[in-house]
Amino acid sequence: MTALVEVKGLDKAFGGVHAVEGVSFAVEAGQVYSVIGPNGAGKTTLFNLITGLYIPTKGEVRLNGESTAKLEPNQLAERGMCRTFQQMQICMNMTAIENVMLGRHLQLKSSLFTTLFRLPALRRDEKTAYKRAADLMEYVGCGEYVGAEASAMSYGALKRLEIARALAAEPKVILLDEPAAGLNATETAALEDLIRKIADQGITVMLVEHDMKLVMGISDRLLVLNYGRVLAEGTPEEIRQNPDVIAAYLGG
Amino acid sequence: MLNRFMQSRLRGLVVLALILVIIPAFLSNSFQYGMVTQIAILAATVVGLNLLVGFAGQISLGHAGFFGLGAYFTGIATGTYGWPSVPALLVGAIMVGIIAWVVGRPILRLKGHYLSMATLAVGFIIAIILNNERALTGGPDGMPVPAFEVFGWELSSFGRYSLLGLEIEGFEAWYIFASVILLVAVWFALNLIESPIGRALRSVHGSEVAASVVGVNTAKYKSLVFVISAIYASLMGSLYAHFLGFITPAVASFEFSILFITMVVLGGMGSTFGVILGAAVLTLLPQVLADFQELETVMFGLILMLTMIFMPKGLLPTLTAIVSKRMRKKAGGEA
Numbered sequence: 001m002t003a004l005v006e007v008k009g010l011d012k013a014f015g016g017v018h019a020v021e022g023v024s025f026a027v028e029a030g031q032v033y034s035v036i037g038p039n040g041a042g043k044t045t046l047f048n049l050i051t052g053l054y055i056p057t058k059g060e061v062r063l064n065g066e067s068t069a070k071l072e073p074n075q076l077a078e079r080g081m082c083r084t085f086q087q088m089q090i091c092m093n094m095t096a097i098e099n100v101m102l103g104r105h106l107q108l109k110s111s112l113f114t115t116l117f118r119l120p121a122l123r124r125d126e127k128t129a130y131k132r133a134a135d136l137m138e139y140v141g142c143g144e145y146v147g148a149e150a151s152a153m154s155y156g157a158l159k160r161l162e163i164a165r166a167l168a169a170e171p172k173v174i175l176l177d178e179p180a181a182g183l184n185a186t187e188t189a190a191l192e193d194l195i196r197k198i199a200d201q202g203i204t205v206m207l208v209e210h211d212m213k214l215v216m217g218i219s220d221r222l223l224v225l226n227y228g229r230v231l232a233e234g235t236p237e238e239i240r241q242n243p244d245v246i247a248a249y250l251g252g
Numbered sequence: 253m254l255n256r257f258m259q260s261r262l263r264g265l266v267v268l269a270l271i272l273v274i275i276p277a278f279l280s281n282s283f284q285y286g287m288v289t290q291i292a293i294l295a296a297t298v299v300g301l302n303l304l305v306g307f308a309g310q311i312s313l314g315h316a317g318f319f320g321l322g323a324y325f326t327g328i329a330t331g332t333y334g335w336p337s338v339p340a341l342l343v344g345a346i347m348v349g350i351i352a353w354v355v356g357r358p359i360l361r362l363k364g365h366y367l368s369m370a371t372l373a374v375g376f377i378i379a380i381i382l383n384n385e386r387a388l389t390g391g392p393d394g395m396p397v398p399a400f401e402v403f404g405w406e407l408s409s410f411g412r413y414s415l416l417g418l419e420i421e422g423f424e425a426w427y428i429f430a431s432v433i434l435l436v437a438v439w440f441a442l443n444l445i446e447s448p449i450g451r452a453l454r455s456v457h458g459s460e461v462a463a464s465v466v467g468v469n470t471a472k473y474k475s476l477v478f479v480i481s482a483i484y485a486s487l488m489g490s491l492y493a494h495f496l497g498f499i500t501p502a503v504a505s506f507e508f509s510i511l512f513i514t515m516v517v518l519g520g521m522g523s524t525f526g527v528i529l530g531a532a533v534l535t536l537l538p539q540v541l542a543d544f545q546e547l548e549t550v551m552f553g554l555i556l557m558l559t560m561i562f563m564p565k566g567l568l569p570t571l572t573a574i575v576s577k578r579m580r581k582k583a584g585g586e587a
Contacts, residue, residue, distance in 0.1 A: 051465060077467035089465075091458025093309075093522065094451065101448075102455050106467040108448040112476075115450075118443040126447070162462075169466050 002065045004029040004173055004204050005050065005081075011058035012045055019045040021228040022059075027206060027221075029172070032199050034207040034215045037225035038248075043208040044086055046225070047177050050206075051083050052076045064172075078106060080172030084162040084179060086208070096145045096153055096161055100133035103168025136164040140194055156187045163194065173204040180211045192218055216240065224248075261442055264525050268438060272431040276424070285423040286409065287535065292430035293492050295531035296437035298515045299524055300484020303441060305513070306522035307450070308477045309457030310360065311368045314375025315512050318482040320504020321348050322489030324382055324389055327397040327499055332388075337400045341490040345483045352482030353475060360474040375509050382501040394500030397493040400429075409495070426495060433491065434528070437484065441524050444480070453477050507549065514552050518559050520566025529568050 003026035012020040020042040027033040035043045048054040050061050052073040061068045063079055071079075082103075091099050108129055114122045137143050140160040145153050153161060159179060166174050176195070180188045192214055199205050199218075209215045215222065216236045224231040224245050232242045239245055272292075279285055301315050325344030329335040335343075359370035382389050389395060399408035407429060411422035420428075444450050452473045455463035460470050493499045502508065511534060519530020534555075538548055563570040 053461065053465075072469075073461075073464040074467045074469045077465055083465050085461070089459040089462035091455050091462060093458045094454055098451055098454075102451045102463070102468070103466045105448060105452055110448055112449065115447040116440045116443055118447070122447060129448075165462075165466060 003027055003062075004064060005033075005206070006062040006065075007046075007050065007059070008062070009059035010046070010049055010056055010061065012042075012049055012054060013057045018228050020049065020056075020225075023223075023225070023228075023230055024059075025223050025230070025233055027173070027204060029204050030199070030202060031220040032195065032205045032207065032218055033221050033223070034209060034219040035223045035225060036209065036212070036215055037231070040227075041225040042228040043225055044177055045228075047083065047175050047206075047208055051081060051175060077169060077171075080170075081175070082166040082169045082171035082173075083175035084159075084166055084177055086177040086181065088158055088162055090150050090158050090162060092151045094150055096142070096148045096150045097130065097133050097137065099150055099161055100136055100164045100168050101129050103136075103165040104129045104133065106169060133164070133168060136168055137161070139197075140164045140167070141190060156183055159183065159191075160194070163198075167198070167203075171203060173206060174198065175206040175208075177208045178210065179207070180209055180214055188214060261446060265435065265439060265442065268525065268528070269435055272435070276427065282409065282421065282423040285421075285427050287539070289423070289427045289430045289495060290492075291532050291535045292427070292434040293488050293495060294512075294515070294535060295528040296430075296434045297485050297488040298512055298519070298527045298531050299434075299437050299441050300481045300488070301512050302516050302521065302524060302527045303444065303453070303484075304477050304481040305516050306520075306527070307445060307457060308453040308474060310474055310478065311364075311513075312371040312478070312481070313368050313506075313509050313513060314371040314373070314378070315481070315485050316504050316506070316508035317375035317378035318348050318352060318485035319489035319492070319508065319512075320382055320499075320501065321351070321378055322486030323397075323493035323499045323503045324395075324489075325486070326490035326493045327395050328388055330398050330494075331396060336402070337398075337490075337494060338402055341487060344490055345486045348486035349479050349483045352479045356475045356478035356482075357471075360471065360478060372506070372509075375504070375506060379501055379504040379506065382504050389501070392501060394498055396498050397496070399497065400491070400494035407494075409497075430491070430495070433488075437488075438524055438528070445524070449473070449476075510549075510552060514556050517556055518567055520569040523566060523569050526566050526568030530566070533567070 005027040008024050010020055010023045011018065023046060035046060037043055045054065049056050052068060052071055063076065063081060068076060091102065108125055110122050110125065134146050137146055140163050142157040142160040145157055163176065163179065180191055183191060188211060195205055195218055207215065219236055221235055222239045223233050224239060226248050231248055232239055232245050275288055279288065297319060301312065304310050304312055322344050325347060326340050329340035329344065330337055355374055359367060362370055383392055399406045401407065407425055409422045409426055413420050413422065413425045452463065452468045455468055456470050456473055463470050489503065492503065515530035515534050516527050518533060519528065520526025541551060559566065
């Protein structure tokens with residue numbers, strides 16, 4: 001069986017600095033796969049490479065066996081990859097639910113003609129999309145903001161909204177970049193439940209996260225980066241006992 | 253919630269229609285009718301420009317170029333070659349759409365100031381061509397444009413018509429015609445904004461990277477909205493040419509482009525009804541300040557600056573915010 005996401009010898013240099021160097025790993029469908037490492041280890045760069053926002057200096061990423069080298073982020077989305085951002089990317093010029101409905105972009109195909117005359121087919125699709133987006137907001141736990149402007153939402157709610165938007169695209173794999181950053185303990189616990197729910201749906205989850213308790217509890221496998229290189233890879237148990245990791249990261 | 257949303261969408265259109273019906277009660281002569289007709293045509297133009305600037309967040313400082321191309325295409329096709337008005341208007345719009353697409357593809361990769369400069373240059377090039385192609389356009393002296401006509405029926409400001417048994421003057425007929433066009437232009441714009449295409453456009457403004465990771469081809473949508481706004485400008489340019497009966501390259505000038513942008517910014521970027529108000533204010537203002545004609549450009553610059561500083565959301569959104577705040581206060585006080 002080929003892996004859903006396969007990274008081979010990935011390298012990204014900014015000038016002379018190698019943010020990511022010779023990284024290889026594979027994520028099987030249905031896993032929760034986490035990438036951890038100290039600040040500046042290259043985790044977000046790795047995510048940006050996988051999702052097509054950066055072009056690798058060397059190496060390649062394969063999604064479902066297909067090389068993603070020539071694909072734009074929107075084409076990766078068409079192939080079932082979606083993500084959230086450490087620096088949240090919410091459209092503040094739209095309402096909360098419109099942000100989630102934006103996630104339905106690929107499922108909503110309407111011609112310019114249908115749109116300009118607002119024909120019944122479009123109205124029907126919009127109604128369905130609205131309902132589904134409202135359900136998703138409920139699902140991620142920001143249902144109380146269905147009628148709100150995005151700019152009126154709290155930080156924690158916006159983080160959830162971003163996940164709802166990614167889920168609206170019906171991805172095969174969802175990449176979450178530090179979803180727990182800035183959340184308090186209660187919110188983090190709720191987030192853990194949410195990630196579990198998403199994984200139980202059969203969606204592959206890739207996670208960059210600092211919260212070790214969250215990561216260790218939830219992940220099937222972990223990748224530890226340090227200075228852009230792979231320090232260790234394995235199950236949470238293996239990582240916990242890896243002397244390199246303990247020395248470099250956990251500071252033990 | 254959805255229903256309420258839909259209703260509010262159409263409510264704006266109904267209010268606008270009512271205002272357009274009431275306005276003639278305050279008009280007494282053909283000059284005033286002419287002003288309001290001009291406002292309606294320019295308003296429809298900036299409703300289209302607002303799709304690009306206000307909703308998709310891309311600037312165009314050369315939109316008068318497209319407006320001018322539409323005007324001149326109509327002038328040349330109907331005047332010099334004797335085409336009927338409607339085919340001239342449509343072919344002109346298609347041609348301008350193609351030009352906008354070809355030009356837009358490369359320049360919309362630029363952002364911010366660079367995009368401003370590129371669109372500025374597009375506008376300048378079009379104005380220069382219209383100025384220099386004397387054989388076709390009559391050069392800086394301009395050219396006459398025949399009256400708008402459909403199937404041998406002419407719409408001229410100086411004609412007399414009967415509408416539903418009512419005798420009306422030509423300038424009144426033009427006002428009605430322009431009002432209907434404005435309503436249709438607004439209706440199309442509202443439909444576009446509240447749709448998957450409209451969300452994609454607005455997401456390009458809100459967060460281009462977020463848009464791309466959920467599958468929005470941002471380059472495609474930027475081109476699309478650039479073309480749509482150019483077609484709006486071209487169609488309105490054609491009507492403007494018919495309405496005035498005479499055009500000069502001034503319709504494609506830099507000053508005109510700035511006027512359009514000022515209308516959008518003053519009225520309210522991203523507010524379809526706001527930019528109509530912007531068009532009205534900035535068309536009427538020079539009349540009020542007729543004594544200071546040489547200061548017109550300075551005034552526009554000042555208005556643009558003051559709006560940016562003191563009401564960045566624009567005239568209409570700021571006014572509605574104040575009114576709704578007052579109403580809430582009042583309701584709170586009574587309770």
